[in-house]
Amino acid sequence: MNLKELAKHLNLSQTTVSRALNGYPEVNKATRLRVEVAAREFNYTPNARAKGLATGRSMSIGHVIPTSSKREMVNPVFGDFITGASEAYVQAGYDLVLTLVEDGDEERLYRNIRDKGNVDGIIVHSPQMDDSRIALLLDLGLPFVVHGRASDITANYSWVDMNNRGAFRRATGFLAELGHRRIALVNGLEHMDFAYRRRDGYLAALEAHGLKVDPALLRAGEMTEMLGHASAQEMLALPDPPTAFLSSSMMTAIGLRRAIQEAGLQMGRDVSVITHDDELAYLKNGQTVPIFTATRSSVRAAGRRAADMLLRLIADPGCGPLHSLLEAELILGESTGPVPVARPEKTYRQGQT
Amino acid sequence: MNLKELAKHLNLSQTTVSRALNGYPEVNKATRLRVEVAAREFNYTPNARAKGLATGRSMSIGHVIPTSSKREMVNPVFGDFITGASEAYVQAGYDLVLTLVEDGDEERLYRNIRDKGNVDGIIVHSPQMDDSRIALLLDLGLPFVVHGRASDITANYSWVDMNNRGAFRRATGFLAELGHRRIALVNGLEHMDFAYRRRDGYLAALEAHGLKVDPALLRAGEMTEMLGHASAQEMLALPDPPTAFLSSSMMTAIGLRRAIQEAGLQMGRDVSVITHDDELAYLKNGQTVPIFTATRSSVRAAGRRAADMLLRLIADPGCGPLHSLLEAELILGESTGPVPVARPEKTYRQGQT
DNA sequence: TTGAAAGCGCTACCAC
DNA sequence: GTGGTAGCGCTTTCAA
Numbered sequence: 191m192n193l194k195e196l197a198k199h200l201n202l203s204q205t206t207v208s209r210a211l212n213g214y215p216e217v218n219k220a221t222r223l224r225v226e227v228a229a230r231e232f233n234y235t236p237n238a239r240a241k242g243l244a245t246g247r248s249m250s251i252g253h254v255i256p257t258s259s260k261r262e263m264v265n266p267v268f269g270d271f272i273t274g275a276s277e278a279y280v281q282a283g284y285d286l287v288l289t290l291v292e293d294g295d296e297e298r299l300y301r302n303i304r305d306k307g308n309v310d311g312i313i314v315h316s317p318q319m320d321d322s323r324i325a326l327l328l329d330l331g332l333p334f335v336v337h338g339r340a341s342d343i344t345a346n347y348s349w350v351d352m353n354n355r356g357a358f359r360r361a362t363g364f365l366a367e368l369g370h371r372r373i374a375l376v377n378g379l380e381h382m383d384f385a386y387r388r389r390d391g392y393l394a395a396l397e398a399h400g401l402k403v404d405p406a407l408l409r410a411g412e413m414t415e416m417l418g419h420a421s422a423q424e425m426l427a428l429p430d431p432p433t434a435f436l437s438s439s440m441m442t443a444i445g446l447r448r449a450i451q452e453a454g455l456q457m458g459r460d461v462s463v464i465t466h467d468d469e470l471a472y473l474k475n476g477q478t479v480p481i482f483t484a485t486r487s488s489v490r491a492a493g494r495r496a497a498d499m500l501l502r503l504i505a506d507p508g509c510g511p512l513h514s515l516l517e518a519e520l521i522l523g524e525s526t527g528p529v530p531v532a533r534p535e536k537t538y539r540q541g542q543t
Numbered sequence: 544m545n546l547k548e549l550a551k552h553l554n555l556s557q558t559t560v561s562r563a564l565n566g567y568p569e570v571n572k573a574t575r576l577r578v579e580v581a582a583r584e585f586n587y588t589p590n591a592r593a594k595g596l597a598t599g600r601s602m603s604i605g606h607v608i609p610t611s612s613k614r615e616m617v618n619p620v621f622g623d624f625i626t627g628a629s630e631a632y633v634q635a636g637y638d639l640v641l642t643l644v645e646d647g648d649e650e651r652l653y654r655n656i657r658d659k660g661n662v663d664g665i666i667v668h669s670p671q672m673d674d675s676r677i678a679l680l681l682d683l684g685l686p687f688v689v690h691g692r693a694s695d696i697t698a699n700y701s702w703v704d705m706n707n708r709g710a711f712r713r714a715t716g717f718l719a720e721l722g723h724r725r726i727a728l729v730n731g732l733e734h735m736d737f738a739y740r741r742r743d744g745y746l747a748a749l750e751a752h753g754l755k756v757d758p759a760l761l762r763a764g765e766m767t768e769m770l771g772h773a774s775a776q777e778m779l780a781l782p783d784p785p786t787a788f789l790s791s792s793m794m795t796a797i798g799l800r801r802a803i804q805e806a807g808l809q810m811g812r813d814v815s816v817i818t819h820d821d822e823l824a825y826l827k828n829g830q831t832v833p834i835f836t837a838t839r840s841s842v843r844a845a846g847r848r849a850a851d852m853l854l855r856l857i858a859d860p861g862c863g864p865l866h867s868l869l870e871a872e873l874i875l876g877e878s879t880g881p882v883p884v885a886r887p888e889k890t891y892r893q894g895q896t
Numbered sequence: 897t898t899g900a901a902a903g904c905g906c907t908a909c910c911a912c
Numbered sequence: 913g914t915g916g917t918a919g920c921g922c923t924t925t926c927a928a
Contacts, residue, residue, distance in 0.1 A: 240921030264622030305588035593905030
């Protein structure tokens with residue numbers, strides 16, 4: 191059933207029915223009620239394409255995820271991010287359009303996304319440090335929010351990010367305070383902004399604790415189980431092996447733990463591991479003390495926030511670039527209870543530059 | 544730039560320009576060339592909504608993922624599935640619309656999806672054994688392909704599934720052949736079809752090897768690290784603990800391995816683990832022998848296949864329900880080399896019922 | 897408070 | 913080969 195038929199059935203004009211259904215004030219109360227009842231009765235659902243054509247808005251948001259042989263496959267945390275974003279979209283009546291893109295030809299791709307017109311704005315995933323997409327999107331005038339930041343870009347754009355630097359600084363600090371002197375980092379590809387920041391936090395903590403950096407204890411690559419395994423295996427074979435590992439991903443950590451086990455070492459006794467993507471981690475202190483890193487729910491909160499931000503940007507383009515830095519929970523203690531939700535550290539507006 | 548403007552610029556009618564751009568045969572070769580050049584020059588991209596309104600097709604596919612507090616969060620393998628599906632969509636010029644839905648009110652929801660008209664078909668994720676959505680969708684006449692099956696449903700519908708039963712039968716068999724008599728299964732929620740089938744395969748293998756089923760070695764729940772940890776902890780405290788574990792998910796396996804380690808046992812020596820979602824698993828035989836379970840790439844292949852299937856169903860609705868069962872790689876051996884891609888076991892058409 | 901009619905940008909039918 | 917024109921289903925002036 192479409193609007194025309196519904197109107198005919200009610201002996202009303204399309205105009206009135208449309209107005210009644212879209213909450214315009216000038217409709218007679220009784221008329222509106224009649225229309226609403228009939229709409230429900232006939233399961234009337236407006237055609238989104240037609241509505242979009244008429245209003246100029248598509249009521250959907252694009253999520254653009256770069257993939258290529260050189261980058262990682264779709265990151266597992268993406269599911270959590272989307273879950274959070276989706277909440278906002280459902281409430282606001284928006285749809286989510288997912289676009290996986292091989293890198294290369296960004297110019298044409300993003301222009302097409304805009305001109306095709308089936309999204310009102312996009313969320314940009316996996317920014318690199320010098321991500322060229324930001325300038326491009328600013329130029330195209332398509333509203334967007336970046337999930338993460340691009341450290342080498344000076345332009346002012348909207349983003350939502352986890353405090354990666356802070357999380358890794360603290361995690362490294364924990365290990366140092368427990369007496370570890372040889373702390374390894376198995377990171378993601380370091381042209382990715384999140385990985386750069388994590389490394390930065392790691393280095394800062396080493397320096398703060400008077401530990402010197404050993405390049406042999408640093409590894410970066412696609413965050414696979416294989417990377418974790420190979421890295422740990424090689425490092426543990428060093429004359430002066432690490433006694434603790436920081437891992438940037440759950441996947442990497444799985445391989446890393448396997449290598450530790452294969453080396454005949456025991457987690458939490460001989461060697462400690464803290465994983466970023468993981469819900470639980472280990473510290474060396476005789477018996478295992480988990481560090482609770484609530485990354486999954488934090489990422490979900492980030493998704494929610496990014497979506498809210500973008501919707502606001504679309505509704506009120508003048509509200510200027512928005513930023514939000516979320517603090518990931520990182521709790522020393524028992525591994526019980528529900529996962530706490532990340533709290534925003536700060537959110538602020540800023541005038542357009 | 545839109546069609547009208549482009550046509551005016553070229554001193555041609557919209558009709559001709561449209562025909563030239565859409566590959567209709569009756570266009571003069573020279574004209575077509577002129578049009579194509581101009582289109583590229585002005586970065587002309589047809590408006591998808593207008594095109595959709597005119598053609599009646601939206602050129603996008605919906606992926607519907609149920610979520611609720613009672614079910615698991617978005618499964619990590621979903622990213623791989625989407626990656627595969629996306630390849631097909633890009634080639635065919637389709638977009639991917641992602642819809643996360645809380646369960647309840649399926650009736651209204653799926654009807655809305657159809658009537659809203661911004662997808663031409665959907666992929667149904669996470670089917671339960673008696674999933675009510677299948678009858679509903681069949682009734683609604685919206686083309687769909689299920690990722691997985693619904694064992695309790697007798698209707699004939701299109702699906703793509705991994706051979707979960709076979710994979711768990713084989714995995715259990717490996718362990719039994721290595722001499723394990725007490726093999727535990729930590730499964731997903733067993734009203735989910737994949738979990739039911741995995742359990743079924745596990746039970747079949749036990750029976751084939753003359754091992755008896757011990758309910759104390761069976762656990763099912765949301766596939767979290769906590770489930771894995773709690774399950775393994777309790778089982779290892781039994782008077783007659785298991786010497787091997789099968790885990791339905793990477794997340795569960797992480798917790799499970801932690802419990803093993805906390806119990807002072809050593810993986811691959813005291814106890815063996817095979818994880819489904821994982822790339823590597825362990826067998827007990829003096830030294831560690833990994834089982835390479837190429838689930839990630841297998842799932843990606845499944846996504847690709849499901850998408851191809853749905854596109855075909857949309858193009859030719861008469862081609863009848865299609866089915867495809869994919870075999871997950873499960874290789875005893877070294878953990879090196881690239882991940883092999885799943886081969887289809889069988890694909891066949893079938894007349895409409 | 898209601899309705900007629902003009903688009904939104906495109907395709908597709910029919911005439912030339 | 914090419915062009916005029918009537919929709920696709922909705923919103924939104926403008927009049928009444």
